[in-house]
Amino acid sequence: MSTTETFTAYASLKVGEKLQQWQYEPLPLGTNDIEIQVTHNGLCHTDIHMRDNDWDVSSFPLVAGHEVVGNVTRIGPNVTSLKIGDRVGFGWIRNSCRVCDACLRGEENVCRQGYTGLIVGNHGGFADKLRASADFAYKIPDGLDSASAAPLLCAGITVYTPLRTYIKYPGTKVGVIGIGGLGHLAIKFARAMGAEVTAFSTSPNKETEAKEFGAHHFCNWNSQEEITAASSSIDLLISAVSSEVDWEKAFSLLAKNGVFCLVGLPVSMLNIPLLPLVFDQKAVVGSVVGGRRFMKEMLEFAAIHQIKPMIETMSISQINEAMDKVSANKARYRIVLTSE
Structure with missing residues (x-):
């Protein structure tokens, strides 16, 4: 006699609703899948966007959570890379085509056919258990505790990827706009990569705090005197804020051949000055999370250099309180939810 298997989760049953305990029947464990007992979830603002269906891609009931750490409890018959008991993490990407040129380079974040998000049409980590492909599960290095590792699986990889891509030599002058969940990690990673870092x-x-994170310099974004002093000096400027940015001010900070990279998502349209773009050979780029190659590298890099986010932990049962705190911009700098 078989019994129905259920997972216990915290779900938003309708758009914008507070999360509540909810049970669901998971899909059967695939031949290339693993199941984990969830121990930690980083809380990302994207989970709130998904709850509120701000991007019109959410499906309900919604079980969010895409910075997930846990221990492997079951493996599919074709899984050889992991074993029961391994400590692993899942990030934003659940799957991709695996065969395009980007995927073959380990850049699944720009998969030609489009990747599958962990919580887009699927249930994520705000649950006691999670099933997903072993190919997108990442072993957590021994040098990283689980609470610190969880935010690295989205926030960490989001800033690591452009830093890894555009820092070409030691002493590269990197600027970070916004000292928040993304920005404080960008400062830490950039410093460890040998960059000269300015926090804006x-x-x-x-x-x-910014200097404790590793910034060599601090610049008050609202001080025209300080902005003028820093003008034309930044090789790579990363915007880690979701609010509107003064684009002309940001562009004025770039050196010739400077790159302005957006990892935050302001709602406004870009208004880029054309003449300095052309005659100073400046560039505007975007970057979204990262593929498997950089994810594995980032976790090892973080363990070696002991790069850990500033976190506060809360119980998963306090998830609505935690979401309210993130929405009010009162989290310093990432909240990690622990399972009970």
Whole structure:
């Protein structure tokens, strides 16, 4: 006699609703899948966007959570890369075509056919268990505790990928706009990569923290004197904020051949000055999470250099309170939800 298997999750049953306990019957374990017992979830603002269906891609009931760490409890018959008991993490990408040129380079984040998001049409990590492809599960290095590792699976890889791509030599001058969940990790990674780092923020009271994270310099975004002093000096400027940015001010900071990279998603349209774009050979680029190649590299790099996010932990049962705190911009700098 067989019994129905259920997972217990925290789900939003309708658009915008608070999360509540909910049970669902998982799909059968595929031949290339693993099942994990979830221990930690990083809380990303994207989970809130998905709850509210801000991007019109959410399906309900929605079980969010895409910075997931847990221990392997079951493996499909074709899985050889992992074993029961391994500590692994899942990030934003659940699957991709595997055969295009981007995927073959380990850049599944720009899969030609489009990747599958962990919580787009699927249930994610805000649950006691999770099933997904072993190919997109990442072993957590021994040098990283699970609470610190969880935010690296989205926030960490989101800033690591452009830094890894555009820092060409030691001493590259990197600027980071926004000292938040993404920005504080960008400072840490850039410093460890040998860059000279300047933090740009509208909050002067964050200067001490920014320098503790590894920034060599701090610049008040609202001080025209400080912005002028830093003009034409930045080789790579990363915008890690979701609010509108003064594009002309940002562009004025770039050196010749400088790159302005957006990892935050402001709602406004870009208004880029054309003449400096052309005559100073500046560039505007975007970057979205990262593929398997950089994800594995990033976790090892973080373990070696002990790059860990500043976190506060809360119980998964406090998930609605945690979401409210993130929405109010009161999290410093990432909240990690622990399973009970």
